Amino acid sequence: MDHPADGDVLGAVGPRLRALRRERGITLAGLAAATGVSESTLSRLESGRRRPSLELLLPLARIYDVPLDDLVGAPPTGDPRFHPRPIRRFGMTFVPLSRRPGGVHAFKMIIPARPEPLEPTVRTHEGFEWLHVFDGRLRLVLGDRDLVLTPGEEAEFDTSLPHWLGSADGGVVELLILFGLQGVRAHVRTGARRPPQDGNRR
Structure with a gap:
């Protein structure tokens, strides 16, 4: 029987895959050609209409050069440290x-x-x-x-x-x-002015 949290983990796989593909600048057609998985299957997988399976995730992990755990968002094992993989x-x-x-x-x-x-x-x-x-x-x-x-x-x-x-x-x-992605920008604030003190007001 599935744990209630499993649905949340699997539901997050699609958006994570879409974000990875866009981050790499890869089209669905290009990903289909590289993995051998049909474009329609990849589209359903990213939208959450196709349940992720090991057979689908393994070629994607190879193309994106990330551990399988990163694709499924495996929960931490108690170690709070973050170990980035180059x-x-x-x-x-x-x-x-x-x-x-x-x-x-x-x-x-x-x-x-x-x-x-x-x-x-x-x-x-x-x-x-x-x-x-x-x-x-x-x-x-x-x-x-x-x-x-x-x-x-x-x-x-x-x-x-x-x-x-x-x-x-x-x-x-x-x-x-x-x-x-488009529309997400960094906002840097510099040179913020402090309000004048009472003695400096004219």
Whole structure:
């Protein structure tokens, strides 16, 4: 007999799968071609109209390069510590700093040193991205702009614009990235003014 909480866990699988696919910039058609699972089955799985099974989840875990436990949202075993698992894509390392599906995802991104800088290969996908450079010199190609960001500098942009991130000088770059789907943006408040004291009022 199923535990009442099982329904909640299984019900969260669909939104988690949809968030992962959009985060990776993969279409349903592309995912179907990569996994061998039909596009209609994947669509029903993401919408919650198809019950997740091991047969369906295993190829998705391989494509997304995440543990199966992450797809089903397995409950913690009593250890409150978070153990992020690095993801390697496009020759770069992404360390996830958040776990919940949907909303804003946080990553530490590490661009390795290279003897010769790479030629930019721009891409586009749905969403908004905010980044903060910790170390190194980041080259950001955004549309027709070619920028270099140094430690402490930040940028925010719509990822539907052609963009590319890389090292400006071939050295290691470390940065924090906040990524959200379309309409989810980071809001940074600076220079807040304090109300005047009574003695300063005119």
